[in-house]
């Protein structure tokens with residue numbers, strides 16, 4: 001699997017570079033260094049997102065697969081500042097319901113959604129040489145597909161940004177239990193990754209959706225708490241782990257697509 005970090009940082013502020021200087025931003029809750037410190041503790045999601053937008057705009061964007069956490073963040077961002085910057089990875093294997101919610105979000109908030117596709121030649125070679133369900137054969141084959149359809153396009157999407165925002169939560173998976181709200185992203189040159197909902201429970205997420213009437217993916221009503229590509233996602237049974245329906249043929253410890261590495265993994 002190839003990861004690209006092309007163009008990271010680019011021109012402008014250097015806060016995304018490892019070892020970047022801590023700067024206190026006027027009127028905000030603290031410096032970047034303070035936010036990165038582990039003992040800072042969890043802060044309200046709106047405060048974290050607001051700080052990040054002010055600190056990094058316009059070189060910040062939300063990575064959205066249009067799961068319920070992502071639509072919460074789009075709503076939250078739009079309430080603070082109208083110019084919501086969102087990108088999404090269109091792998092070519094997404095469920096119909098995901099395109100539907102993308103369009104409803106687009107209309108509701110009046111925002112442009114930047115989609116990033118995989119390279120045509122790489123997908124053609126993948127399907128020609130390995131078939132259409134190669135990801136079911138092994139973790140390596142699955143990561144190969146995710147690399148082409150997600151990881152490489154993510155590298156293009158992040159080029160030129162200093163920070164990205166995600167809807168990751170600790171409760172979602174074993175692999176996310178040590179997540180912090182603001183961290184450096186070792187998979188992408190040490191740029192800043194902001195996870196405002198890190199400490200939120202599933203119930204908190206849905207309370208927000210109901211309170212603000214946020215459009216969401218209809219698959220959530222059919223037993224899909226986590227939604228990715230159609231052939232790699234199924235509904236879960238009562239009592240199952242929230243991500244049990246993602247790559248359900250694999251062990252929980254392998255269930256990341258390469259978009260999100262922990263600092264320990266990237267060290």
Ligand code: SF4
Nearest residue numbers: 135145146149229232
């Ligand atoms: S989730 Fe499945 S179809 Fe989508 S990129 Fe990964 S392996 Fe390929």
